[in-house]
Amino acid sequence: MSPEIIQAPEWAWYYIAIYFFVAGTSAGAYFIGTMEELFGSGREREVSRAACYIAFPLLTLVPIPLIADLGRPERFWHLFVYNQAGYPYLNLQSPMSVGSWVLLVFSVCALLSFLDNLVADKIISFPLFSRYYNRIPRKLYAVIGSLAGFFIAGYTGVLLNVTARPFWAATSPLMGALFIVSGASTGAAAISLFLIWRKRNSGGEVERLEAFDRVVMVAELVLLAALLVMAGRTAAPLVSLPFIVMFWMGTVVFGIVVPLWFKIRSRAERFGANPVLAHYLFILLGGLLLRISLLQAGQL
């Protein structure tokens, strides 16, 4: 009888891994944007504007997979209110409980930033809102929102690490770090794609975003290598068939190494628009496949 008796939660990858990816990308984009908002000179704000336009719409997708994966979806509100007594409930030892609350805070900040930009860009107008419109509240929810964003990007990894499943337990404490870095990378790619779509992908700001992304992707490779070394034999599923394609080809080669090589090369020489677009898509796809691989490898 196998001593590995610890059961897998059997979270569906098409719900939970996609949630990890969407929330990570949204949070990554948001904290990059707010970093520019808070520490930039304030004259250029294409990146932070793009971040605000990305973060909230992506977040609106999040409750669907999260609630759909529950055994009793109609009771999802028990995450916030203890149904036997009716008072709000928070369990500081449970990343899922804290994560639910922070997701709520993050959504509020992302919504406010989103509305704020809509008003600033004169896409919508609230006469009252516009009259009292100024930069102070924007910075306030940028501060709260970026902290919440970092949390949302990272807590999903911590959540996997604090279980007893062999692969997730063996990779402790690096999964949260990897998920934050991956979130930053996919968030930056999403911002870049948005800027390409709006035809604003030029200027010093975009170059700075690229420089940031190069650092992040190197860090991602280092963390991934460290994580695999720590996992040791528990990472065995990653060298079986679906994962060889998904993880090694999809995430490592085409999701990180090739785009990183492309980014470093493109500093010296210019490429056409299509490969640029494609390498951002590869980064996003690589981020998604990373979440699916790490979730499923822990459940096999």
Place this chain on the structure above:
Amino acid sequence: MPKGMFIDTTICTGCKSCQVACKQWNGLSAEPAHFGRKPGVSYPVAHNFTGDSYDNTGSLSATDWRHVRFVEQIDEPRTQKRWLFSSDSCKHCTDAGCLNACPTKAIQRTDLGNVVVQQDTCIGCKFCIPSCPYGVISFSEETGTARKCTLCNDRIHNGLGTACAKACPTGSIRFGEVADLRKRADARVAQLKSKGEKAQVYGYDEADGLNVFYLFVDGPKVYGQPEHPIVPQRRLVLCSLVTILTALGIGAAALVSFRERLNGTSEEGRHES
């Protein structure tokens, strides 16, 4: 005072009356057959019915809250053999991984120290399932919630023992105060050791003490129990610290990247500020 059970595996005969009593008292349905492929077998096998052992369910599940493990030890020349039995259930850990992980307060400890899943609160998030270092708590497709042994919560709060202990014909499963049961266990270990058996109690230190603990005459692994179970939440502080440090690193990288503009901007930038 916590109540618990002491399972003396040396006097278990593998009759499975405890399994039956548990199912009857708790109204648990039969385990649905899950068929799957086994390596080396060309046809699908019901992997929750072992078929190659008197051990019929192989593991605990949402409908099997008690499981009598049959350990068949046969030496290489096939002349000596030993059968070990161990009636397994939820251990009602003092530091319970499932309870720590529960985001809805569905999993609670009662005044008698047993850990219970409140079925009308559980949302079926399944986070408790990988958080149990013993693989006990399971997800029920039938109810959409997590389910496990309650230490017969209804019985013990009305002065009765657990159904399994009541049904056990050899006294292998004893219900009572944990403190009393530990005395009994220590006495039994001393008795076995004086006869030359290598007996040990499993569950004094694991997860801050198990309210349901065992007497084994071989390593815990032989009985399907982890040798060094770790309550997974004990990694939480380190994981959080590493993640926060990474967040600070990423923040610093972003700060440096977007601060460059201050140095890189033309003269007008400085005049403005």
